[in-house]
Amino acid sequence: MQDFTDKVAVVTGAAEGIGKAIARAAAAEGMKLVLADIDAAALDALAAEFAAADVPVLALRTDVSSPEQVDALADAAFARFGAVHLLVNNAGVAVAKSVWETTPKDWEWVLGVNLYGVTNGLRAFVPRMLERGEAGHIVNTASVAGLLSVPALAAYNASKFAVVTVSEGLHHDLALRQAPIGVSVLCPSWVKTRIAESGRHRLGEEGAVQAGTSVQSQKIGQAVFQAVQAGITPDSVAESVFEAVRAGRFYIVTHPESRAGVRVRMEDILENRNPTLMSL
Template sequence: MHELNGRVAVVTGAGSGIGRALALRLADEGMDLALGDVQREALAETGELAGTRGVRVVSRVVDVGEEHEVEAFAEQVYADLGAVHLLCNNAGVFMGGRVWTRPAADFEWALRVNLWGLLHGARAFVPRMLDQGHEGHIVNTCSVAGLFVGPGSAPYTVSKWAAFAATLSLAQELAMQNAKIRVSALCPGGVTTRIHESERVRPAGLRSEPGDDSIFMNEMIRATVENGIPPEEVAGQVVDAVRAGRFLVLTHPAYAGGLPEQAEALVAGRLPGMPDFEWRG
């Protein structure tokens, strides 16, 4: 999808980080915006910043883990803006810890946002986008953790591998239909966001007591984030991928070399190692 000016983009998790950077870059490209986030004040701030670019902006507080909220968001977007050409399912949270030590609530929360958020977004918007008959694009924010598994972040990693599988399935299914909609799996590594502060948006009913493992991994993620690339750089990569129709978007060049290494280990029946580049951001 080469032409963005005058078209409509949806961005979830738009209140901060990659979501805000995406919203502002797409506004600079001349796209009207539909912005969703669970954080009301942060969402309003992004909307105000985007509005200064001279585009139409629709904002709605949305918990992407709730299907009815995402469906209501889609209804509002089509009522107010008339179409959607670019869907960025970007909302995400981080939860660290081991498989056997973290409670079910940690896995439920991570899956609720990181996986079900994508699924709810696809189910609410893709049928409408197909009915439009126009070319379009979907960008799902997965993670480099959806490609490489590292110890100590089981809730997050499980949810992001599932998100990558959902994205690949969606892309293949749309291709089989000869749809005019392309799909990208955005797999960021270290980016200067607040993902290490995800607890600030955790629902009260899914809270848990922190453990040594989750505290340790949160500190590791904080260090990775501090040494990461700016979210504006990621937003630029996304725009390039949309225009090129690229499926896999790796934010750090070093990640590409890890894919064949992992494949070789799996073909040989070996347990893949943790790529050391991941600790370097």
């Protein structure tokens, strides 16, 4: 996908962080915007920013873990603009717990947003994108935690590994059909977002239960928070996304140093070694 002017971009998790940066980059490219987020107030504020700049925008509060709400988002997008060319399934959450500390509600929440948010988006949008037959691109946000396994992030790791393989399969499915739709999977490491505070969006008292109970999990959770605060900017991630879309590049690895860890993991598998503990 080379030409973005007057094309339509859909971005989930758009109210802040990486999603917000991608939405702004899309607007700078002359795109029309369909923005979704669970935070209605932040979403409305961003939509007002774009409307004031005469950017055509539709904003709809959406819980991406809900198939019905994502279907409604797709219906609204096609009703308003008639087409979708760039689909960015970006919404994501995290919880820092070892696998035995991770509750059923934790699994439901993390997989619901991180994995089903992607699969709901693909199911709702891809058939209509294929039907129109126009050039387009899909970006699914995973993480370097979808390429490397780290401790105390059991549910997050599982969800992001799943997004990577779903995206790889999607790439093959579209290529076999010779569809004019490219695919990329975004695998950032540390980025200055509020991912470490994503529990604030959980409903009920579960929202307050973020950290694991063990000392080790709590230490890792704090280390994650500090690493995020020292990470790269969302704007730099958005720049990498558009570079990849233009180039038709599948893997978007924002931190070059992450590749060394991926290589070690692959060698562990090929050499029948026990997993090497790698940092993100």
